[in-house]
Amino acid sequence: MIxxxxxxxxxxxxxxxxxxxxxxxxxxxxxLVIAFIVAMLSQGDDRYLDVHVVSGYLFFGLLGFRxxxxxxxxxxxxxxxxxxxxxxxxxxxxxLPTKQRQHFxxxxxxxxxxxxxxxxxxxxxxxxxxxxxxxxxxxxxxAGMISFALGSSIHEWHEVTAWLLLGLISIHIVGVLVESWLxxxxxxxxxxxxxxxxxxxxxxQPLSVQRHGFTATILILVIIVIGTWVYSKPFIGxxxxxxxxxxxxxxxxxxxxxxxxxxxxSWQRMLAEQHEHFxxxxxxxxxxxxxxxxxxxxxxxxxxxxxxxxxxxxSTPPEQTPLRITKTAYWIEQHQNIADExxxxxxxxxxxxxxxxxxxxxxxxxxxxxxRLPSSSVPF
Amino acid sequence: MKKSLILAAIALxxxxxxxxYAANPVDELLAxxxxxxxxxxxxxxxxxxxxxxxxxxxxxxxxxxCHTNDLHKxxxxxxxxxxxxxxxxxxxxxxxxxxxxxxxxxxRNCKWTLGRxxxxxxxGNILIYLQSQ
Numbered sequence: 001m002i003x004x005x006x007x008x009x010x011x012x013x014x015x016x017x018x019x020x021x022x023x024x025x026x027x028x029x030x031x032l033v034i035a036f037i038v039a040m041l042s043q044g045d046d047r048y049l050d051v052h053v054v055s056g057y058l059f060f061g062l063l064g065f066r067x068x069x070x071x072x073x074x075x076x077x078x079x080x081x082x083x084x085x086x087x088x089x090x091x092x093x094x095x096l097p098t099k100q101r102q103h104f105x106x107x108x109x110x111x112x113x114x115x116x117x118x119x120x121x122x123x124x125x126x127x128x129x130x131x132x133x134x135x136x137x138x139x140x141x142x143a144g145m146i147s148f149a150l151g152s153s154i155h156e157w158h159e160v161t162a163w164l165l166l167g168l169i170s171i172h173i174v175g176v177l178v179e180s181w182l183x184x185x186x187x188x189x190x191x192x193x194x195x196x197x198x199x200x201x202x203x204x205q206p207l208s209v210q211r212h213g214f215t216a217t218i219l220i221l222v223i224i225v226i227g228t229w230v231y232s233k234p235f236i237g238x239x240x241x242x243x244x245x246x247x248x249x250x251x252x253x254x255x256x257x258x259x260x261x262x263x264x265x266s267w268q269r270m271l272a273e274q275h276e277h278f279x280x281x282x283x284x285x286x287x288x289x290x291x292x293x294x295x296x297x298x299x300x301x302x303x304x305x306x307x308x309x310x311x312x313x314x315s316t317p318p319e320q321t322p323l324r325i326t327k328t329a330y331w332i333e334q335h336q337n338i339a340d341e342x343x344x345x346x347x348x349x350x351x352x353x354x355x356x357x358x359x360x361x362x363x364x365x366x367x368x369x370x371x372r373l374p375s376s377s378v379p380f
Numbered sequence: 381m382k383k384s385l386i387l388a389a390i391a392l393x394x395x396x397x398x399x400x401y402a403a404n405p406v407d408e409l410l411a412x413x414x415x416x417x418x419x420x421x422x423x424x425x426x427x428x429x430x431x432x433x434x435x436x437x438x439x440x441x442x443x444x445x446c447h448t449n450d451l452h453k454x455x456x457x458x459x460x461x462x463x464x465x466x467x468x469x470x471x472x473x474x475x476x477x478x479x480x481x482x483x484x485x486x487x488r489n490c491k492w493t494l495g496r497x498x499x500x501x502x503x504g505n506i507l508i509y510l511q512s513q
Contacts, residue, residue: 254460278459279437281491283484349461 014200018208020105021194022074023216028062029191031223032122035059040166043159046334050235050369053133053140057230058223060126063119065219074209076106079116084109096182103183105196105206111179114172121165128158136307137368138238148310237365240305243295249288253280255355258364260309261325264300269321271296308366326351347374405479406507413500421501426509429502434494441493443506451513468513476511 021029038055042048070079084092088109095101102108107115134142135151146154180187190196198206240258250256259267271293274282284292299305301313308330315329322328326335335351342348347356354361359370410421431449433440446464447455452471455464466472476482486506490498498506 252462253457254462279492281488283488350459353461 015197016200016203016206016208017195017197018105018206019194019211020076020196020209021191022077022209022212023194024065024069024212024219025073025077026191026194027216027219028066028069032059032062032066035062036165036169040162043162046368047371048369049137053129054227054230056126056129058227059122060130061223061226063122063126066119074212075207076209082107082109082112082115084112086113089113096178101182103202105198105203108179111172111175114168114175118165118168118172121161121168125158125161125165128154128161132158137235138307139235148304148307235367235369237306237360237363237367237370240364241295241299243291245288245291246295249282249284249292254352255361257325257352257354259296259299260301260303260305260364261312262301262322262328263313263316264297264302265321266323267293267296267300270323273323306365307368324352342373345374404477405482406476406511408479409482409507410504413504416500418500418504421504421508423505423509423512426502426505426507429506430509436493436495443489443493445493451510467510469511470513476507482507 035055035058039052039059042052042055069077075081092102092109130140131142131146132151132155133140134144135146135148136155137151138144176187185196185198194211240260246259247256262270270277271284271289274284274289301309301316304310304313311330312325312328315333316322325331342357343351345356347353349356354366356374357371358366359372360367413421430443433442435441441458445458447467451468452466454466456462457464465474467475469475486503487497490496490502
């Protein structure tokens with residue numbers, strides 16, 4: 001660990017130009033920045049869940065790379081190189097405002113702690129994200145292994161840790177700016193070029209690392225291959241139970257609303273009132289009625305086959321028996337921000353025309369990412 | 381052994397003979413409507429009924445409300461906007477081929493449009509009119 005820490009002394013004009021950050025580390029850093037920004041921008045809106053999840057996978061994959069590179073990577077990026085104890089951090093911070101401040105080629109003690117916490121928090125954010133995805137959306141490696149309720153509470157942890165991570169990143173940025181200013185060196189530029197120009201007076205024989213272009217190429221290729229694979233598997237929901245009689249009888253005048261979209265008591269009431277079905281007399285014969293009823297009862301919202309099923313069932317008080325899906329609390333909450341122009345769009349016609357925006361309305365899965373503005377291919 | 385084969389053949393015999401109503405479902409229904417007291421059917425009368433307006437819950441309803449004025453075109457459900465395939469058998473050969481469907485929709489849509497079930501005479505007229513398209 002020669003030259004790890006040297007006290008700045010008199011100014012000297014002669015400088016070494018050395019490489020501190022190898023190419024894979026720089027790619028990791030900036031791709032992680034992009035992945036985090038995209039994930040933050042796409043969060044909180046179900047319509048961009050696909051973008052959010054893809055950026056999350058990228059984030060997680062990059063962390064995985066960094067943990068390996070922290071063991072086998074180049075000099076300055078190895079964990080062992082910047083594993084400072086708290087005393088070193090304290091000493092560093094204490095000396096910072098003074099002329100005797102320490103100058104490090106790689107991470108300084110305070111910065112290294114921020115980095116370890118960012119990596120650890122990032123890992124927690126990634127894992128809670130995957131668990132949320134498996135529990136709430138029935139997607140990803142944990143699909144169906146976690147209940148909706150557990151997925152929902154893990155979701156809260158995912159959010160809390162992500163905001164904490166944002167806080168840590170802010171501290172990291174402030175630290176970078178402060179150090180850049182105090183040492184008169186552009187640390188942001190160093191993370192782009194990998195190079196630092198250091199005074200000979202301070203660092204007599206600083207170590208310059210290899211560029212590692214080959215590893216960087218491998219990293220990019222792995223991201224492209226895995227990214228393409230993730231992207232080629234879009235958000236297709238599970239195959240839900242179907243029934244020919246139901247689909248024909250209920251699907252002739254309107255979308256055959258999947259049983260998962262209303263509680264069993266609602267379907268029961270709807271069939272009991274079949275002679276006054278929204279101003280129409282369904283007049284279903286007993287045989288058809290029984291078949292439809294059996295299918296509806298077996299797959300009603302209580303079955304929790306999908307996220308909407310679970311949420312509709314949970315948000316409908318037991319004393320309520322809604323006949324319209326659009327009257328359920330969950331539906332109202334999910335659609336409250338939709339502009340009037342969209343409801344008045346000629347392709348929409350009425351609120352029960354789910355298929356105008358939900359690409360998988362026929363299948364009944366109502367995946368978050370399967371939504372598009374009518375007569376347009378762009379997500380709204 | 382031989383006896384049982386003959387018996388089996390006899391048992392299967394009815395399946396090989398055509399049913400008494402070999403005619404298409406429209407003819408079958410028309411015959412039934414005649415038995416229920418309908419006179420000769422008229423496509424012209426069917427057409428008039430098809431375009432006639434009836435006031436239900438403050439609004440005028442017609443067959444054309446959903447099926448449009450052109451039977452060769454795709455219609456649209458008045459309430460839900462769901463597409464309804466053309467009624468004319470010349471463009472949609474599936475039309476008027478299933479007895480159960482014809483009966484179901486004549487009953488349901490007469491109730492919605494006219495506010496009552498159609499008479500055998502009216503139903504026959506409509507069927508003849510649609511068949512001619």
